[in-house]
Each structure stands twice: as structure tokens, then as C-alpha cells.
Amino acid sequence: MANINVKISRSEKTYPIYIEKDDITNLKLKITQSLRSDKYLVVISEKVEKIYGKILGFSKDEKFVLKDGEKEKNFENYKKIINKAMEKGLKRNDSIIAIGGGVTGDLAGFAAATYMRGIDYIQVPTTLLACVDSSVGGKVAIDTKAGKNLVGCFYQPKSVFINLNFLKTLDERQYKTGLGEVVKYIFIEKNCKCQVNFSNFMSENTGKILSRDLNVLEKMIEICIKLKVSVIEQDEEEQGLRKILNFGHTYAHALENLTRYNKYTHGEAVVKGIKFAFNLAEKRSLIDKNYRYFADDILGKFNFTEIPDYPKDKILQIMKMDKKNYSSKITFILPVDYSTVEEFSLYEDEIFPSR
Numbered sequence: 001m002a003n004i005n006v007k008i009s010r011s012e013k014t015y016p017i018y019i020e021k022d023d024i025t026n027l028k029l030k031i032t033q034s035l036r037s038d039k040y041l042v043v044i045s046e047k048v049e050k051i052y053g054k055i056l057g058f059s060k061d062e063k064f065v066l067k068d069g070e071k072e073k074n075f076e077n078y079k080k081i082i083n084k085a086m087e088k089g090l091k092r093n094d095s096i097i098a099i100g101g102g103v104t105g106d107l108a109g110f111a112a113a114t115y116m117r118g119i120d121y122i123q124v125p126t127t128l129l130a131c132v133d134s135s136v137g138g139k140v141a142i143d144t145k146a147g148k149n150l151v152g153c154f155y156q157p158k159s160v161f162i163n164l165n166f167l168k169t170l171d172e173r174q175y176k177t178g179l180g181e182v183v184k185y186i187f188i189e190k191n192c193k194c195q196v197n198f199s200n201f202m203s204e205n206t207g208k209i210l211s212r213d214l215n216v217l218e219k220m221i222e223i224c225i226k227l228k229v230s231v232i233e234q235d236e237e238e239q240g241l242r243k244i245l246n247f248g249h250t251y252a253h254a255l256e257n258l259t260r261y262n263k264y265t266h267g268e269a270v271v272k273g274i275k276f277a278f279n280l281a282e283k284r285s286l287i288d289k290n291y292r293y294f295a296d297d298i299l300g301k302f303n304f305t306e307i308p309d310y311p312k313d314k315i316l317q318i319m320k321m322d323k324k325n326y327s328s329k330i331t332f333i334l335p336v337d338y339s340t341v342e343e344f345s346l347y348e349d350e351i352f353p354s355r
């Protein structure tokens with residue numbers, strides 16, 4: 001078992017992240033003992049409820065069961081959660097417990113952030129992506145018709161309970177999706193100023209990672225979280241350093257939007273975005289061929305879904321609307337050296353030269 005403490009310097013907030021592989025039957029007690037009151041609302045993903053509902057042991061009346069899929073991270077479900085919290089009479093020292101993947105965590109976290117100007121929320125991530133990324137760092141949001149995560153805020157959880165046993169039932173596609181966010185850390189590690197040599201760890205343990213060896217997964221998740229925490233502790237609201245966590249995401253968000261969020265998962269799109277960033281960096285002579293081969297090699301080991309190139313003009317049109325841009329230029333995080341990235345703002349023809 002590993003415990004990581006997050007200390008947000010700006011707000012002086014702290015919270016624990018527990019990573020463990022204990023029996024899931026003990027989880028309810030651990031969570032409820034950590035709360036400030038005995039009143040709470042559990043927001044749980046439908047699939048997780050089907051598989052783990054009985055073992056977890058929360059009663060029907062304590063739960064809001066959220067249907068699965070990105071399209072459920074919407075205003076309608078936000079309203080339903082707020083109404084359920086009101087019906088239950090939740091007050092300011094009560095809590096919302098989010099059990100599921102990033103969709104559940106982002107939505108329930110946003111409801112907690114805004115209910116009575118903010119009540120405690122507990123993240124119980126059950127996908128690999130949620131363990132290594134979305135449950136940590138306090139980005140909470142819902143989607144609108146105009147795009148993903150357009151209504152949201154930064155609101156840190158009270159605690160994060162990661163139980164590795166949940167990962168045993170993830171389907172292969174969702175597991176690989178999480179690995180897409182995991183491999184991202186290989187290429188940004190030096191900016192995080194954490195000495196972990198994550199690329200070695202990932203190369204040496206590829207087989208065990210792919211076969212979900214829980215001891216190796218525990219270490220892998222711990223490293224990813226330590227890297228992320230080292231970034232968000234310095235820059236909670238993405239004013240500078242935190243932007244590195246968007247490595248691969250400029251292209252990924254455009255691709256997800258172009259394919260209406262139903263063709264590729266977020267992690268699949270991020271891997272394509274990482275490859276795109278490496279191509280662009282090589283074309284702009286920011287990196288040499290050897291680093292590019294190194295990246296291809298390590299990504300190749302994980303057998304990610306191959307995604308074809310999409311029409312440049314369509315991708316560009318969407319990239320231009322990215323909320324991370326400040327001007328008519330498009331913002332990218334690009335590799336500049338081994339495990340090191342930098343932010344660049346580029347004109348269209350610097351991204352896709354016309355000849």
C-alpha cells in the first residue's frame with residue numbers, strides 16, 4: 001500500500017491518495033470513516049454498480065447510478081445529482097462519493113464543487129485512466145453541445161481511494177486507454193523534476209503491465225501520480241507548468257471532436273496525438289531522429305490501436321477553437337529532448353506546411 005499526500009501551495013489544501021489492493025469489501029468502511037459526517041451521496045457508474053454494487057455495500061437510497069458513456073457527463077445528470085443531494089438533505093459538511101471512471105469523477109466532482117458552494121467529494125477511480133489522471137488534480141467539468149469540459153472548475157477532492165482490484169474487470173480497450181495516459185508521463189518526466197526514470201520502468205515491465213500484474217501496476221500508478229502531483233502542487237490552475245500534462249492533447253481533442261466522441265476513446269486519441277507531436281517536433285528540428293525512434297519503439301511495445309490520419313483542414317479547423325489557444329496561433333506541447341517538453345504557439349502553415 002502506498003500513500004501520497006498532495007499539498008496545493010496556492011490554497012494550502014492537502015489531501016491523501018491511498019493506493020492499495022485490499023479486499024473491496026473493506027472499502028466502504030474506510031471511505032465512510034474518513035468523512036466529516038455520516039451523510040453522503042454515492043455517484044456510481046452503472047457498469048461498476050453491476051459488477052461491484054453488492055460487494056461495495058452502499059444501499060440503494062444512498063446511490064445515484066450514472067449510465068455509461070461520455071454523453072452522460074451533461075447538464076441533465078448534473079441537475080439530477082444536485083436534486084438527489086437536496087432530497088437527501090445534504091449539508092455543507094456532507095459529501096459526494098464518486099465511484100467509476102473519469103466520466104463519473106468529473107461529473108460528481110463538479111456537482112460537489114457547486115452544491116452549496118462546495119462540499120467534500122471523494123474520488124474512487126475504477127478505470128486505469130481515472131487512477132493515473134482524472135481522479136487527481138481537481139479538474140471537474142461537464143460537457144456542452146459546443147464541446148468537452150466547457151463548464152467546470154478546479155476543485156480538489158477530499159481524498160482519493162485507489163483499489164487495484166477494480167482494474168481486473170476493465171475490458172482490454174479501456175485498459176489500453178488508461179495506458180495511453182500512462183505513456184504520456186514517459187515524455188514529460190523531466191519537466192516534473194521527479195527522478196524516477198519512468199521510461200526504463202515501462203520498458204522493463206512491459207509484459208507484466210500488459211498482463212496486469214497488480215504489484216507492477218501498483219508501482220506504475222504510484223509513479224504516474226507522483227509525477228502528476230509534483231506538477232499540480234506547483235500549478236493547480238494551469239497557468240504554466242500544468243500545461244505539460246496536455247502533451248498529445250491538442251491533436252487528441254480535435255480528433256475526438258471530429259469523430260464525435262464515439263469512434264476513439266480519450267487514451268487512444270492521446271496516443272495518436274503524441275505521435276503527431278513527435279512528427280511535428282522532428283519536422284521543426286526540435287528533436288533528432290534517434291529520439292523519434294525511441295518514442296516509436298516504446299509506443300510500439302504497447303500495441304496501441306492504429307489510427308489513420310484525418311483530413312488536415314478538418315483537424316485544423318477544430319484545433320483553432322481549442323480553449324488552450326490565446327491568439328490565432330495553435331498551442332502545442334512538443335518534445336524538445338528526452339522526457340522534456342515545451343509549449344509552442346504555431347501558425348497553421350507551421351503545423352501543416354502547404355508544400
Ligand code: NAD
Pocket residue numbers: 045046047048051068069070073100101102103104106126127128129130133134135136137138139140148149166167168169170171174177266
Ligand atoms: P469512463 O468513465 O467513460 O469509463 C470507461 C468505461 O469503463 C465505462 O463504460 C465504465 O462503466 C467502465 N468501467 C469503469 N470502471 C470499470 C471497472 N472497474 N470494470 C469494468 N468496467 C469499468 O472513461 P475514462 O476513460 O475513465 O474517463 C474518461 C473521462 O475522463 C473523459 O470524460 C475525460 O474528459 C475525463 N478526463 C478527466 C481528466 C481530469 O483531469 N479531470 C483527465 C483525463 C480525462
Ligand code: GLY
Pocket residue numbers: 133134136137139242245246
Ligand atoms: N489531465 C490533465 C490535467 O489534469 O491537467
